Amino acid sequence: MTDRAARQAEVIRALQQVLPPHALLWRGEDTVPYECDGLTAYREQPLVVVLPETEAQVSGVLKACHALGVPVVARGAGTGLSGGAMPHKLGVTLSLAKFNKILKVDAYARTAVVQCGVRNLAISEAAAPYGLYYAPDPSSQIACTIGGNVAENSGGVHCLKYGLTVHNVLKVRGFTVEGEAVEFGADALDAAGLDLLAVMVGSEGMLAVAIEVTVRLVPKPQLARCIMASFDDVRKAGDAVAAIIAAGIIPAGLEMMDKPMTAAVEDFVRAGYDLDAAAILLCESDGTPEEVAEEIEHMQAVLQGCGATRMEVSENEAQRLKFWSGRKNAFPASGRISPDYMCMDSTIPRKRLADILLAIAEMEKKYGLRCCNVFHAGDGNLHPLILFDANDPDEMHRCELFGADILETSVRMGGTVSGEHGVGVEKLGSMCVQFTPAENAQMMALKAAFDPTGILNPGKVIPTLQRCAEGGKMHVKKGLLPFPELPRF
Numbered sequence: 302m303t304d305r306a307a308r309q310a311e312v313i314r315a316l317q318q319v320l321p322p323h324a325l326l327w328r329g330e331d332t333v334p335y336e337c338d339g340l341t342a343y344r345e346q347p348l349v350v351v352l353p354e355t356e357a358q359v360s361g362v363l364k365a366c367h368a369l370g371v372p373v374v375a376r377g378a379g380t381g382l383s384g385g386a387m388p389h390k391l392g393v394t395l396s397l398a399k400f401n402k403i404l405k406v407d408a409y410a411r412t413a414v415v416q417c418g419v420r421n422l423a424i425s426e427a428a429a430p431y432g433l434y435y436a437p438d439p440s441s442q443i444a445c446t447i448g449g450n451v452a453e454n455s456g457g458v459h460c461l462k463y464g465l466t467v468h469n470v471l472k473v474r475g476f477t478v479e480g481e482a483v484e485f486g487a488d489a490l491d492a493a494g495l496d497l498l499a500v501m502v503g504s505e506g507m508l509a510v511a512i513e514v515t516v517r518l519v520p521k522p523q524l525a526r527c528i529m530a531s532f533d534d535v536r537k538a539g540d541a542v543a544a545i546i547a548a549g550i551i552p553a554g555l556e557m558m559d560k561p562m563t564a565a566v567e568d569f570v571r572a573g574y575d576l577d578a579a580a581i582l583l584c585e586s587d588g589t590p591e592e593v594a595e596e597i598e599h600m601q602a603v604l605q606g607c608g609a610t611r612m613e614v615s616e617n618e619a620q621r622l623k624f625w626s627g628r629k630n631a632f633p634a635s636g637r638i639s640p641d642y643m644c645m646d647s648t649i650p651r652k653r654l655a656d657i658l659l660a661i662a663e664m665e666k667k668y669g670l671r672c673c674n675v676f677h678a679g680d681g682n683l684h685p686l687i688l689f690d691a692n693d694p695d696e697m698h699r700c701e702l703f704g705a706d707i708l709e710t711s712v713r714m715g716g717t718v719s720g721e722h723g724v725g726v727e728k729l730g731s732m733c734v735q736f737t738p739a740e741n742a743q744m745m746a747l748k749a750a751f752d753p754t755g756i757l758n759p760g761k762v763i764p765t766l767q768r769c770a771e772g773g774k775m776h777v778k779k780g781l782l783p784f785p786e787l788p789r790f
């Protein structure tokens with residue numbers, strides 16, 4: 302028996318004490334569906350996958366793993382794009398798929414209490430009869446879970462106006478690495494003491510396991526309309542984004558797509574996009590009919606001033622949804638034109654949007670790979686989709702270099718290496734670019750305060766000193782690229 306097989310047998314024996322047989326998977330053919338998340342380029346087989354159905358079982362799994370020193374990787378729907386839920390080869394993958402109940406919708410308090418495995422969209426569906434919805438709307442909302450959203454601090458089209466997950470969650474209940482119950486936040490609008498809820502949100506399964514989440518609900522706006530604006534130059538489109546915000550408008554959504562992306566999408570969903578445009582913007586307004594009319598007019602004036610070559614305003618809900626269907630299907634559309642794609646997720650100051658897009662165009666030549674751009678422009682949150690073939694090791698290598706270059710350039714333009722998809726395993730090296738060794742050590746110390754033995758999702762998010770040294774990377778904060786002067790509108 303190999304060491305791995307012996308360890309596996311030991312872990313299975315311990316977990317059999319706390320789980321029924323059907324909640325425990327270890328044969329290769331059963332665990333293979335869990336070998337990766339949405340970042341399919343990296344895969345690993347776990348020792349065991351567990352699917353607990355009660356909180357007592359979750360606690361029992363954590364206690365058993367803690368006693369044996371076995372790594373535990375929590376998993377929601379596995380739609381993550383940075384390898385956060387990728388298994389540990391000597392660890393247990395803790396699937397929370399069975400925690401899929403909506404426990405309460407309180408229309409008076411405008412909150413919902415849901416289990417962590419509830420799908421994002423299911424919350425809005427349950428709140429709809431009360432005229433309410435859950436605002437953060439990742440494009441994966443049909444599948445991704447609220448537990449995963451909390452762990453990644455997920456965003457979406459409407460987060461520019463309504464905030465990210467961290468702004469829409471009141472309380473998270475769960476378990477510590479030792480299997481003890483823990484609560485972050487409160488039912489009230491503020492919790493006493495240090496803001497540990499904000500620490501838990503975005504902690505990528507490294508501090509605790511979330512089991513139940515209390516979310517805020519917001520009233521469904523009476524009306525929403527969307528402008529589709531075309532530009533013959535990406536710089537003009539990028540500058541238009543900064544100009545809209547500078548004009549004091551906070552649109553309900555402000556998204557951008559470049560020409561290769563609209564071509565891929567249009568072929569797939571026929572959203573009616575302008576295929577001649579170098580870039581298009583989708584600018585949404587919501588509120589009362591009067592508020593929407595005024596804001597749409599204001600945005601049109603700004604877009605016109607920035608050189609929009611064509612503008613179309615949705616006339617009805619069907620047309621508005623058609624505009625958004627293209628944006629929401631951008632990732633699957635990329636899957637139709639390339640065997641694989643790697644979605645990067647950096648942020649930059651809005652006024653640098655055009656600079657980074659032009660830099661990415663240069664990188665396409667440097668690395669010999671195509672890249673489509675679709676992103677939350679209003680948040681300055683980029684999603685370059687690098688197209689490659691994972692079966693070709695050279696392409697895979699060039700793709701990794703291309704991605705790292707985008708992240709490093711984003712930091713040098715004053716941005717960050719991660720917007721809403723988390724760091725996971727994908728951006729470990731880039732964390733060395735963004736943070737000093739002392740800053741990374743502080744994050745490691747925070748993890749150790751929650752998880753002293755380091756078994757919750759180890760090897761993710763925070764790079765070791767050795768990793769930074771091996772990557773040959775240095776943090777670049779001191780060498781920021783200068784801001785160019787922007788035209789005034």
Ligand SMILES: Cc1cc2nc3c(=O)[nH]c(=O)nc-3n(C[C@H](O)[C@H](O)[C@H](O)COP(=O)(O)OP(=O)(O)OC[C@H]3O[C@@H](n4cnc5c(N)ncnc54)[C@H](O)[C@@H]3O)c2cc1C
Binds near residue numbers: 380382441449455
């Ligand atoms: C087509 C597509 C579009 C996407 N669009 C967006 C988008 O617009 N915005 C956006 O933000 N993201 C987007 N994503 C990324 C992804 O959907 C989100 O990161 C989502 O929050 C992941 O949820 P999940 O349930 O799939 O989590 P998983 O992928 O299963 O896990 C993600 C991380 O959360 C941890 N985790 C999961 N559940 C728990 C729990 N209960 N307790 C503690 N830790 C836990 C895992 O360990 C892992 O680190 C997209 C992904 C795809 C495939």
